[in-house]
Amino acid sequence: MGGSMATSFSFIFFCYLVFPFLLSSDLAYAYEERGIAGSINLNYTHIVRTSSLLPSNVCRHSTRGHTNGRHLKVVNRHGPCSHLDQQKIQVPNLTQILIQDRLRVNWIHSRLAVNLGHESFQTSATTLPAKSGRPIGTGNYVVIVGLGTPKEDLTLVFDTGSDLSWTQCKPCVGHCYDQQEPIFDPSSSSSYSNVSCFSAQCSQNIKIGCTSSTCVYGVRYGDQSETQGFLAKERLTLTSSDALDGFLFGCGQYNDGLFGRTAGLLGLGRAPESIVSQAAQKYGRFFSYCLPTLSGSTGFLSFGSSGGNSNSLKFTNLGQNADHPSFYYIDIVDISVGGQNLNLPPSLFSSQGSIIDSGTVITRLPKTAYAALRSAFQQQMSNYPTTSPPPQLFDTCYDLSGYSTVSIPKITFLFGNNVNMDIVAEGILRVVSATQFCLAFAGNSDDNQIAIFGNYQQQKYEVVYDVAGGRLGFGAGACD
Ligand SMILES: *[C@@H]1O[C@H](CO)[C@@H](O)[C@H](O)[C@H]1NC(C)=O
Ligand SMILES: *[C@@H]1O[C@H](CO)[C@@H](O)[C@H](O)[C@H]1NC(C)=O
Ligand SMILES: *[C@@H]1O[C@H](CO)[C@@H](O)[C@H](O)[C@H]1NC(C)=O
Numbered sequence: 001m002g003g004s005m006a007t008s009f010s011f012i013f014f015c016y017l018v019f020p021f022l023l024s025s026d027l028a029y030a031y032e033e034r035g036i037a038g039s040i041n042l043n044y045t046h047i048v049r050t051s052s053l054l055p056s057n058v059c060r061h062s063t064r065g066h067t068n069g070r071h072l073k074v075v076n077r078h079g080p081c082s083h084l085d086q087q088k089i090q091v092p093n094l095t096q097i098l099i100q101d102r103l104r105v106n107w108i109h110s111r112l113a114v115n116l117g118h119e120s121f122q123t124s125a126t127t128l129p130a131k132s133g134r135p136i137g138t139g140n141y142v143v144i145v146g147l148g149t150p151k152e153d154l155t156l157v158f159d160t161g162s163d164l165s166w167t168q169c170k171p172c173v174g175h176c177y178d179q180q181e182p183i184f185d186p187s188s189s190s191s192y193s194n195v196s197c198f199s200a201q202c203s204q205n206i207k208i209g210c211t212s213s214t215c216v217y218g219v220r221y222g223d224q225s226e227t228q229g230f231l232a233k234e235r236l237t238l239t240s241s242d243a244l245d246g247f248l249f250g251c252g253q254y255n256d257g258l259f260g261r262t263a264g265l266l267g268l269g270r271a272p273e274s275i276v277s278q279a280a281q282k283y284g285r286f287f288s289y290c291l292p293t294l295s296g297s298t299g300f301l302s303f304g305s306s307g308g309n310s311n312s313l314k315f316t317n318l319g320q321n322a323d324h325p326s327f328y329y330i331d332i333v334d335i336s337v338g339g340q341n342l343n344l345p346p347s348l349f350s351s352q353g354s355i356i357d358s359g360t361v362i363t364r365l366p367k368t369a370y371a372a373l374r375s376a377f378q379q380q381m382s383n384y385p386t387t388s389p390p391p392q393l394f395d396t397c398y399d400l401s402g403y404s405t406v407s408i409p410k411i412t413f414l415f416g417n418n419v420n421m422d423i424v425a426e427g428i429l430r431v432v433s434a435t436q437f438c439l440a441f442a443g444n445s446d447d448n449q450i451a452i453f454g455n456y457q458q459q460k461y462e463v464v465y466d467v468a469g470g471r472l473g474f475g476a477g478a479c480d
Helices: 002-022 025-034 094-114 367-380
Strands: 043-048 071-076 141-147 151-158 166-168 207-213 214-220 226-239 242-256 264-267 286-290 297-301 314-316 328-330 332-337 354-356 363-365 405-409 409-413 419-421 429-433 436-439 442-443 451-453 462-466 471-475
Touching: 071 226, 166 354, 207 226, 214 409, 242 264, 332 367, 363 367, 367 405, 367 442
Parallel strands: 151 264, 166 242, 354 451, 363 442
Antiparallel strands: 043 405, 071 141, 071 297, 141 151, 141 226, 166 264, 207 214, 214 226, 226 242, 286 297, 286 462, 314 471, 328 354, 332 409, 363 451, 409 419, 429 436, 462 471
């Protein structure tokens, strides 16, 4: 009896005094707090400092993913690494971001539903003019490119859900919103030319009219933002060593909406007007990006080759749908939470398909899939106090303000071709306020709407679009 007391005393002594020197003090605290030291399987659990989930206002310049000269720096346009004047942007709060995200998703769903004949859940967004083109809403990551000769640097939102690239252009015949850089002036560039109304490039997708035989394009996005102007060609400089001549873009004369202080948009969809299709000869329909977290770092966008460590890439199938040629279709098979597969019926994802999108923030799952995910997550988070959710989107929130570290069950997406992708901890919970940490996924309103794999869940991964090869790659830890 005395012996066993002495043993347990020395064991406790060991835990309290020795572990703090072996583990970081936060980690030791987490183990001690849960009273299950040694029983946490780190294959299925993220142990994270709660402070690491909070947005930062200090930019840490990443040195990762800079292995070749062909990548552009990617930053969150509202984050600390953005050079856009945050005072003048009127940075949207989370509620506004989630409302915009919902508009984008509604638009994607209504677009896809019309062709599928599901008239019953059309939203007001379907009343957009037919000539609005396919694009939808705007993303929240930006890159800087050079346009014209000599080149002018312009900050563009990049978006895999839309195709035509455009920038605001002088003389702004209609309206230009405030942007960070000077507005592009075609008359100061020696490489600018208008596209004729009779050219094949003045395609029915984007043409809304003609003015003195110049093609006039128009695009209206899901959040009611829009741009109209002259269809034109220019020299586009991506990096110091790389430029595309005769790049087709929109020289926007009437522009309005939620583009912040960016100069326009870089369209990375798969339709003919996108940079991916236009640069097919040069880059072989291959690009990749890494989206940084809210903790204030930078990522990259790279054309023609992987921008990260290509040895760690795992490839699943990348598909297309002829009725919706802009979108990148993926094959979600199942989801696991804390190492346990939800065993979702295959038809849940396969009937409508799933797409990956850089511009949708929060991943949308079929209603049934989200319900299963939420219930498994709630079960495994039952040690933590729940709290009421905010009005928009999220429905499962925890008050983690009393914890310096937390253990969160890993959420793993299982894609076709046996590719498992562990969502990073920053992509599982979204801090809404100091006391609200919410499960950062959402359900569609039914099982017939397409699933969308959003950018919040893609953070820190290199995502490789090998469009020509029909495959999508994921490489962990490519940026911070
Ligand atoms: C964790 O994963 C590794 C690699 O798959 C495996 O070798 C190891 O046994 C796993 N550990 C536990 C505790 O499951
Ligand atoms: C976000 O902004 C909207 C519109 O300006 C405002 O009504 C709302 O109260 C804000 N929400 C939060 C949580 O600050
Ligand atoms: C492009 O077309 C517009 C509209 O016709 C015209 O005002 C402008 O001068 C043209 N620019 C060039 C460089 O031809």
